[in-house]
Amino acid sequence: MQKIAFIGLGIMGYPMAGHLSRANHEVTVYNRTSEKAVAWKEEYQGAIANTPCKAAEAADIVCLCVGNDDDVRSVVYGKEGILAGLREGSLLVDHTTASPTLAQELAMVTDERKCGFLDAPVSGGQAGAENGALTIMVGGDETSFARSKQVLEIYAKSVRLMGPTGSGQLTKAVNQICIAGILQGLSEGLHFAEKAGLDIKAVVDVISKGAAQSWQMENRSETMAAGKFDYGFAVNWMRKDLGIALDTANSMQASLPLTALVDQFYMDVQRLGGGRWDTSSLIERLRMPDLIRDT
Numbered sequence: 001m002q003k004i005a006f007i008g009l010g011i012m013g014y015p016m017a018g019h020l021s022r023a024n025h026e027v028t029v030y031n032r033t034s035e036k037a038v039a040w041k042e043e044y045q046g047a048i049a050n051t052p053c054k055a056a057e058a059a060d061i062v063c064l065c066v067g068n069d070d071d072v073r074s075v076v077y078g079k080e081g082i083l084a085g086l087r088e089g090s091l092l093v094d095h096t097t098a099s100p101t102l103a104q105e106l107a108m109v110t111d112e113r114k115c116g117f118l119d120a121p122v123s124g125g126q127a128g129a130e131n132g133a134l135t136i137m138v139g140g141d142e143t144s145f146a147r148s149k150q151v152l153e154i155y156a157k158s159v160r161l162m163g164p165t166g167s168g169q170l171t172k173a174v175n176q177i178c179i180a181g182i183l184q185g186l187s188e189g190l191h192f193a194e195k196a197g198l199d200i201k202a203v204v205d206v207i208s209k210g211a212a213q214s215w216q217m218e219n220r221s222e223t224m225a226a227g228k229f230d231y232g233f234a235v236n237w238m239r240k241d242l243g244i245a246l247d248t249a250n251s252m253q254a255s256l257p258l259t260a261l262v263d264q265f266y267m268d269v270q271r272l273g274g275g276r277w278d279t280s281s282l283i284e285r286l287r288m289p290d291l292i293r294d295t
């Protein structure tokens with residue numbers, strides 16, 4: 001059993017830290033809003049630290065799952081930050097979906113402290129975190145990966161080392177690029193079917209047995225048709241992720257025309273007040289033709 005610190009008890013981090021506790025690891029949690037840490041401690045065995053530094057002090061492994069690059073920096077640096085408390089020989093695992101550049105930076109600063117670092121973004125959403133069935137794509141060295149694997153497997157159905165530092169974040173970017181394109185295609189298909197007066201349920205039933213099938217079609221078409229978006233992976237998060245993908249693509253001359261376009265469509269959804277809606281809400285934008293700027 002290991003001493004593990006978990007920083008960031010959001011939708012994802014709260015249940016992830018809970019799985020570690022249930023697996024009998026000695027868990028210390030930190031959350032900026034302390035009420036969430038108190039609620040976590042009422043539900044699971046573990047300790048609360050008042051700062052990221054205090055949480056990291058005793059830990060063999062420090063896991064982190066906050067919002068974006070700036071949020072990661074704000075819990076890593078400073079006199080109350082993780083780095084100030086990190087013990088020599090310990091390992092920092094960042095589950096935040098952040099930039100590959102930040103991963104390089106964190107690998108460097110942890111190396112200076114003789115600690116390991118893994119960028120380890122996740123996919124699988126809230127349900128994946130709650131059910132311990134996430135997919136984790138990891139960047140870093142083999143030694144750190146081997147050390148973390150048994151711990152990460154507690155809340156994952158799949159954990160894979162993708163290559164050196166940054167490879168986890170690059171793989172997550174590929175995931176988000178693919179999802180953006182698929183969701184726009186699915187939105188247009190369903191919108192077309194609606195306008196044609198087809199029975200959406202029947203259409204999906206037929207085409208989901210063929211080449212048009214996708215996870216999004218299986219899991220989101222019904223709620224998209226019903227206009228229900230108050231759950232799932234938020235548009236604000238998706239824009240953050242597509243921003244990382246587009247910036248990274250720019251730096252290596254990769255061409256992502258559709259991703260750039262869908263990112264703008266998500267901006268329209270934000271204007272509709274849908275920043276917290278599920279990413280499948282792209283269809284809502286098509287239902288409001290005055291918002292469509294490309295026709």
Ligand code: NAP
Nearest residue numbers: 008009010011012032033066067071074096097125126233
């Ligand atoms: P969330 O529910 O909004 O939680 C964010 C967590 O980060 C909270 O604990 C928040 O603390 C903390 N935080 C944010 N900014 C901070 C700062 N400046 N200083 C200290 N703590 C800060 O987000 P989430 O849904 O768990 O997502 C976390 C990460 O996982 C994101 O990178 C997201 O893109 C990624 N992800 C999410 C999903 C999903 O379905 N939700 C799926 C895959 C990946 P407070 O409680 O004080 O606000």
